[in-house]
């Protein structure tokens with residue numbers, strides 16, 4: 001019997017292949033599904049560069065395809081591991097399961113065998129009366145001990161790795177994560193690649209119109225999340241990244257991982273934290289490094305867009321005041337007219353309209369009334385009309401004041 005155990009143990013070990021099945025960039029060769037472009041249901045809006053950025057930087061995690069399936073589905077680390085840590089966690093889970101599987105299966109088979117073999121055959125045979133077998137007892141104590149040692153060694157290595165971010169900070173970044181009933185704030189702290197630009201790049205995101213902002217991260221750059229809480233205990237958890245950590249008031253916990261696959265990832269607070277715990281959702285969008293640089297540029301112009309947004313999207317039932325809108329856009333441009341800032345204005349208006357459509361309209365009103373449309377079917381056209389209005393005024397005001405050659409390229413959908 002001990003030989004059988006050993007044999008099975010060896011078979012199990014040989015079944016488990018190393019996790020380093022990766023291409024030359026260290027990216028797993030599987031999971032091509034997640035690299036496919038994420039389709040976006042963005043009713044009525046032309047899928048141009050701006051809308052493509054909105055889908056990446058402000059993905060609608062509630063959006064459904066025409067057949068009712070989610071546009072951005074939940075990704076399991078076992079099917080679509082999306083970080084280095086996730087691949088390690090999945091590997092150690094399968095490895096330990098396979099090592100321990102014989103201890104579940106073999107005693108059951110042995111028990112069944114003994115029950116049938118030595119059952120009462122009705123031939124008056126007496127049961128055996130021997131007790132104890134030291135060799136056997138020592139053997140079946142030692143083999144599980146051996147299995148524990150076999151599993152504990154790689155487990156310890158991975159646990160240690162999860163607690164020890166890579167020492168080379170050159171290609172890393174840090175984000176402070178604050179849990180609060182019932183949302184998350186993210187403060188991008190350090191972009192070690194360019195320390196001089198860090199102060200400029202310090203940005204904080206959280207909620208917009210009550211909708212949780214996603215954590216946007218660049219593919220291939222290690223991120224450290226330092227987590228804390230403003231009130232009760234929460235836990236930040238995105239399964240596909242293989243990380244889950246408690247956020248505790250008054251202290252910092254942390255995780256690190258390197259996102260490896262582009263796409264939108266969904267998670268959830270994993271610590272029962274109150275009445276709104278079930279809707280304390282988490283989302284993350286992994287983008288290319290170039291897209292991430294653009295995201296940071298957009299974030300820096302975000303607050304300046306607020307006045308333009310209030311002018312183009314006044315209170316329910318109030319008409320857009322063209323003069324107020326023109327003044328707001330002129331005010332925005334007075335702080336800078338670069339192609340990036342013009343693009344940022346157009347992006348945030350599109351992004352805010354995408355968010356607005358996810359927010360339930362105030363009681364007694366409809367989404368059509370909020371947008372200023374005749375009826376539900378008219379909503380996309382009404383939004384497009386307002387976006388066109390901003391674009392037209394932007395072109396007019398920029399051309400009026402100074403010549404910005406890129407405005408033509410931007411208007412035709414090219415990215416700055």
Ligand SMILES: [Cu+2]
Nearest residue numbers: 269271273277
């Ligand atoms: Cu919670």
